[in-house]
Amino acid sequence: MQTPVTDYLTEILHDCGADNPGANAAYIPELANADSDRLGVCVSTIDGVVYGAGDTDLPFSIQSISKAFVYALAIDEHGLDYVLRSVGVEPSGEAFNELSLEKGSGRPLNPMINAGALTTHSLIGGPADSPTERFEKVHRGLSAFAGRNLEVDEAVYRSELSEAYRNRAIANMLRSYDVFTVDPLQIVEGYTRQCSINVTLRDLALMGATFANGGVQPVTGEQVVAPSVVRQVLSVMMTCGMYDAAGDWMSNVGFPAKSGVAGGILGVLPGQVGIATLSPRLDEHGNSLRGVRLCDRMSRDMGMHIMEGAEPARAVVRRDRVLRSPRGGTIRVCSLQGAIQFSGAERVLRLLADDHDKHEQLVLDLRRVSSLNDVAQRMLAEGMRRFALDGIGIVLVDPERFMTDLSSAGEPTVLRDLGDLRSLARLS
Ligand code: DON
Numbered sequence: 417m418q419t420p421v422t423d424y425l426t427e428i429l430h431d432c433g434a435d436n437p438g439a440n441a442a443y444i445p446e447l448a449n450a451d452s453d454r455l456g457v458c459v460s461t462i463d464g465v466v467y468g469a470g471d472t473d474l475p476f477s478i479q480s481i482s483k484a485f486v487y488a489l490a491i492d493e494h495g496l497d498y499v500l501r502s503v504g505v506e507p508s509g510e511a512f513n514e515l516s517l518e519k520g521s522g523r524p525l526n527p528m529i530n531a532g533a534l535t536t537h538s539l540i541g542g543p544a545d546s547p548t549e550r551f552e553k554v555h556r557g558l559s560a561f562a563g564r565n566l567e568v569d570e571a572v573y574r575s576e577l578s579e580a581y582r583n584r585a586i587a588n589m590l591r592s593y594d595v596f597t598v599d600p601l602q603i604v605e606g607y608t609r610q611c612s613i614n615v616t617l618r619d620l621a622l623m624g625a626t627f628a629n630g631g632v633q634p635v636t637g638e639q640v641v642a643p644s645v646v647r648q649v650l651s652v653m654m655t656c657g658m659y660d661a662a663g664d665w666m667s668n669v670g671f672p673a674k675s676g677v678a679g680g681i682l683g684v685l686p687g688q689v690g691i692a693t694l695s696p697r698l699d700e701h702g703n704s705l706r707g708v709r710l711c712d713r714m715s716r717d718m719g720m721h722i723m724e725g726a727e728p729a730r731a732v733v734r735r736d737r738v739l740r741s742p743r744g745g746t747i748r749v750c751s752l753q754g755a756i757q758f759s760g761a762e763r764v765l766r767l768l769a770d771d772h773d774k775h776e777q778l779v780l781d782l783r784r785v786s787s788l789n790d791v792a793q794r795m796l797a798e799g800m801r802r803f804a805l806d807g808i809g810i811v812l813v814d815p816e817r818f819m820t821d822l823s824s825a826g827e828p829t830v831l832r833d834l835g836d837l838r839s840l841a842r843l844s
Pocket residue numbers: 478479480481512513530576583608611675676677678701702703
């Protein structure tokens with residue numbers, strides 16, 4: 417069977433690509449002259465299957481999309497507190513290349529605008545690192561996200577550097593306010609090289625899937641950055657990634673994204689997919705016009721807006737039965753299912769609290785559970801502890817060992833299978 421996903425991507429490419437308004441980035445000669453008819457889309461699952469249509473394997477420079485990955489690398493290397501001392505997290509509402517600093521703190525407002533991105537570039541490596549060592553760390557990091565060794569487009573690099581008056585002005589401003597203390601021209605060179613790293617849509621979708629997969633590259637299996645880093649980066653992409661169009665993007669498309677002036681857009685749907693689109697003509701904010709259309713269309717067709725995401729928590733209780741024990745008392749068997757988070761655990765505990773003291777034994781059956789996050793584990797453990805204090809025997813059926821810490825759970829009997837329910841009474 418030919419998967420319908422590829423057919424769907426081909427169809428939306430056709431629909432969203434019909435006309436091609438906007439203009440290539442004019443301020444970088446190589447990009448101004450790039451073929452503006454290029455058009456493509458890729459979606460990568462978190463297990464590394466990439467679906468695509470159109471120009472999926474043509475290299476193009478990553479440009480500002482690199483900002484998200486270098487922000488991730490800086491936090492992974494130094495910790496969030498250290499990075500926050502130099503770069504804020506507030507949307508600027510200004511153009512990406514504005515000369516601006518946050519009032520009061522004197523930091524760049526966020527790492528997605530150029531002032532912030534020049535600063536995060538400067539944070540990579542220690543102060544003793546040479547510009548070459550710093551760039552090599554950036555290059556290695558971006559390559560790890562892609563799962564292959566990426567190359568620099570030297571023509572784009574030279575072209576952008578020859579006209580980088582604005583970025584030099586921003587870097588000089590940052591240096592003059594001591595936001596960083598290294599040579600500003602070296603930072604502009606390193607940052608421009610970072611922006612000139614070539615990717616294909618296939619690469620970019622996998623890089624996005626690495627974020628979607630909690631920092632683990634789906635193909636190589638490498639933990640490139642920690643899950644807590646991913647959370648921070650995606651939050652800032654959500655609020656600042658599309659510059660002064662971030663509010664529009666949030667309400668219409670609704671997944672974290674980052675655009676680049678070569679026409680790429682990276683999207684991430686946490687826990688699900690990485691998304692990449694390419695079309696070089698930009699709108700007035702510097703975002704790819706047909707790329708925005710494609711993302712908007714995918715979000716609507718496939719329910720990708722993160723505000724529509726979660727399953728109602730009531731679905732977590734699959735079955736709740738009361739059985740008679742051989743001793744004449746009753747055993748309550750509560751079977752759970754799906755992904756259980758705070759609201760799911762709250763629902764389970766509320767249900768179990770209801771007439772719990774009537775039963776001599778409680779069986780908590782996790783065989784159909786697909787995941788149990790940290791807070792849900794702690795809540796269920798605390799619930800078990802309280803039932804045990806009330807003298808109720810607890811049996812936990814947890815073949816996948818979702819409950820990683822039972823030290824405070826009132827010493828339940830742990831089984832790998834439910835087995836013969838009638839024999840359970842003998843356990844108490
Ligand atoms: O700093 C610059 O001007 C470029 N190298 C990157 C800017 C960019 O991609 C803005 N995004 N849409």
